Amino acid sequence: MSYLAPGQLKHNEPMSQHVSWRAGGIAQRFYVPLNRDDLSRFVSQETQSDFHVIGLGSNLLVRDGGLTETIIQMHGALKEIQVVEQRPNELILEVEAGVPAPKIARWVAKLGYQGGEFLAGIPGTLGGALAMNAGCYGKETWQCVESVITMDDQGSFFERNNSEYEIGYRHVALKPPVGQRTVSRLHPTQEWFIAARLKFINDPLKKGQQLIKELLARRVATQPLGQPNAGSVFRNPPGGFAAQLIEKSGLKGVREGGAEVSYKHANFIVNVGGATAADIENLIYRVQQRVWEVCGISLTPEVRIIGNRLG
Ligand SMILES: Cc1cc2nc3c(=O)[nH]c(=O)nc-3n(C[C@H](O)[C@H](O)[C@H](O)COP(=O)(O)OP(=O)(O)OC[C@H]3O[C@@H](n4cnc5c(N)ncnc54)[C@H](O)[C@@H]3O)c2cc1C
Structure with missing residues (x-):
């Protein structure tokens, strides 16, 4: 970057x-x-x-x-990490939204606490991880969150407890005010994440740094990290894995321009050189269509698509 x-x-x-x-x-x-x-x-x-x-x-x-x-x-801008409380069995950090998630994982492990190792596998900021409820290996970002500081598009700050949010698989939404039924999905012009208080527990065996090493080694073995990508393109459908469905549909290696369904991990689309956003988006729709034809399952993109088409 x-x-x-x-x-x-x-x-x-x-x-x-x-x-x-x-x-x-x-x-x-x-x-x-x-x-x-x-x-x-x-x-x-x-x-x-x-x-x-x-x-x-x-x-x-x-x-x-x-x-x-x-x-x-936010990255490169809001980059502070502070220890708020450090007790024998509990660590509370206040982390700003622009801090890369892997840096939090390293901090927590170095201080001798556990529960942050999975953040080493998420190559985004804390703000992005909060917006996506990013997770891997059975753990999700909001499981560590005590409270957040947010800002609206008028520049006003708010302190919010995690109980004010509806949290799900790659889903975060502010709960509606009492008496209102609709839950509005949190989107960037509504409130942005500025910082969060994150809680971690004691790691008596001090194995956090070792777990991070193992997690990263697993990622190198299973993900096409040498080619530009955006991680998993589709959410896993209930009870299944998007990568398995894409592979079963014979889509590994399929290309649109410079975009290719990765051979190494079928739920990744890689830029093999000179891909346009249109190449990537067309490939996303092609994969969706083929998986629907072969498996009868409609895949939902996990990646966020923004901006205008050319022409
Ligand atoms: C190799 C690779 C592996 C990955 N593995 C995983 C994985 O295991 N699990 C997983 O969940 N994801 C994974 N991802 C996807 C990605 O890293 C996460 O979704 C990450 O949380 C996105 O963070 P970001 O800072 O890059 O957000 P961006 O991509 O910059 O933004 C993503 C969304 O979050 C919003 N957003 C960003 N910051 C804020 C903020 N401060 N306040 C409000 N909204 C904000 C943006 O508006 C956008 O809608 C992977 C990606 C790659 C490239």
């Missing part, structure tokens, strides 16, 4: 430099805040603008026609 100096507003920024697929269009306005207060000031002054917050772009497809809203990049 490339980094810009904090507090800087850039124009016509290529989003391919900020997403792990290394493809996609341009953001007309791209802002990396200096800190929380700078972000609050910036959004409160930008009365005409729509915003979209991103972290490390590891779950994001930006269409080739680019973005007219202002992109706010």
Whole structure:
């Protein structure tokens, strides 16, 4: 990923430099805040603008026609980690949204606590992990969350308890106010994650660092990490695995332009060189259609697709 100096507003920024697929269009306005207060000031002054917050772009497809809203990049900006409480059997950290998830995993293990190892396998920011309820190896981000600090698009901060959210598999939504029935899915112009208090428990055998090593080795063995990708493209359907269905449908190695269904992990689409966002999106739809024809199951994308199509 490339980094810009904090507090800087850039124009016509290529989003391919900020997403792990290394493809996609341009953001007309791209802002990396200096800190929380700078972000609050910036959004409160930008009365005409729509915003979209991103972290490390590891779950994001930006269409080739680019973005007219202002992109706010948390990574490289909100990067503080603080120990709030450290007791023999409990550790509470306050972590800002731009901190990479693997860094949290390393901190927790180094301090001698457990429960954060899985974060080593998620190559995004804490903010992205909160928005996606990212998880792996049986653990999900919100299982560690005590409370969060959020901000709305007027620049106001809120402190929220985890009980205020509806949490599910790759799903997070603010619960509706009492008396209202609809649950609105949290989306970036509603409230953004600024920081979270995360809780971890004692690790008497001090095996966290070893578990992280093993987890990363498993990832290297099973995922095409040498080629630009965005992790699992589809959510696993209830009781099944998207990768198995894609493989069963004979789709490994299938290509659209520079996008290919990975041979190493069928639920990954890799950029084999020069893929456009349209190549990737077309391949996503082709996979969906074929899996439906062969298996009768409708796969739902896990990756977020934003921006305008060309033309
Ligand atoms: C090799 C690889 C392996 C992966 N493995 C896993 C895995 O095992 N499990 C898993 O769950 N995911 C996995 N992913 C996907 C991805 O890393 C996660 O979804 C991650 O949490 C996304 O974080 P990010 O910072 O990159 O978010 P982005 O891709 O930048 O954004 C993703 C979404 O989150 C929103 N968002 C980002 N930051 C904030 C914020 N501060 N406040 C509100 N909304 C925000 C964005 O608007 C967007 O809608 C993998 C990806 C790769 C490339």
